[in-house]
Amino acid sequence: MSAWLATNLIAAVLLPPLLLVLLLTAGLIFHRRRPRLAMSLIILSTTALYTLATPWMGGLLLRTLEISRPIGVTDIQKAEAIVVLGGGRRIASAEYGGDTLNGISLERLRYAARLHRSSGLPILVTGGKPGGGTLTEGRIMQQVLLSEYGIACHWVEDAALTTWDNARLSAQHLKPKQIQRIVLVTHAWHLRRALPLFEAQGLSVAPAGIQFSSARIDSILDCLPTPAGLRDSTFALHEWLGILWYKLRSFLSESNP
Known part of the structure; x- marks a missing residue:
């Protein structure tokens, strides 16, 4: 397995939608033995899926990554x-x-x-x-x-x-x-x-x-889940995960010259 493939497999597990599917699956598995835990996982995964799939949340998360205006x-x-x-x-x-x-x-x-x-x-x-x-x-x-x-x-x-x-x-x-x-x-x-x-x-x-993003709520449609909303949220979370990974790799490199 290549390093690129391994990195992307790990990222897929840590990001929606697969992470939310895993949480929901865990809730269904534990619903008899640990009903409170199971219900918490089910509510968490479904609420997160709905929220992350809204265009408003997708735009809000993308805006956290923007560090500049259009070039002059x-x-x-x-x-x-x-x-x-x-x-x-x-x-x-x-x-x-x-x-x-x-x-x-x-x-x-x-x-x-x-x-x-x-x-x-x-x-x-x-x-x-x-x-x-x-x-x-x-x-x-x-x-x-x-x-x-x-x-x-x-x-x-x-x-x-x-x-x-x-x-x-x-x-x-x-x-x-x-x-x-x-x-x-x-x-x-x-x-x-x-x-x-x-x-x-x-x-x-x-x-x-x-493609600078908007975090405004211009209509009720911005608060309804869409495939594009989930895509934008996933892009944003993927970038933050990548930033953390690069910082960790830089720290490990400095610790082991």
Whole structure:
């Protein structure tokens, strides 16, 4: 079993919806021997599922991760390159006849193309093959930029399996060219985890987040559970879990030089 697979299996167990399913299952198993415990687990899991599945809670949790506003013209003018983080692929996509980018990666790439056209800054795309497949995220992003936007990448990093890899391996491409100031394109909820990792590589980072969230309740529908609400809550909790994991790994590294 690869380290990437093991990490994602652990994360799946610690995050909804699987965590809530496990709690509910435990409640059903103990309902005869420990009725009070069983009822507590059932109420906890169902209440948590309902709450986390509401768009309001999903937006609220995503907002806790946002550390910047949309990037300004001044920040772009000071930068020397644009770095785009891959956000995943669709492996063996039937309609494309092979691996292609998922929606998250395409959203990031589209915004990077917009920033490039307004600034002329060179683009670095980064992403490997987490989970297998044929083509890396980096190579697919390079192809999409060229074929659909008419933009040629200056650098392609295609070995990264994690956000930490994205930062470390991207820096290896940029530093030989004396590039220190970058625009980092990713989702707004991903910047809290990604930005410090790039800064740790000695880079000056201007965050260019996309899809900033809302925590407002605009209608009753925001308080009703939806698949999109649960997805957003899971994204947010996954990011906080990743942040804690990186902090723990950093602490262990410092404790065992």
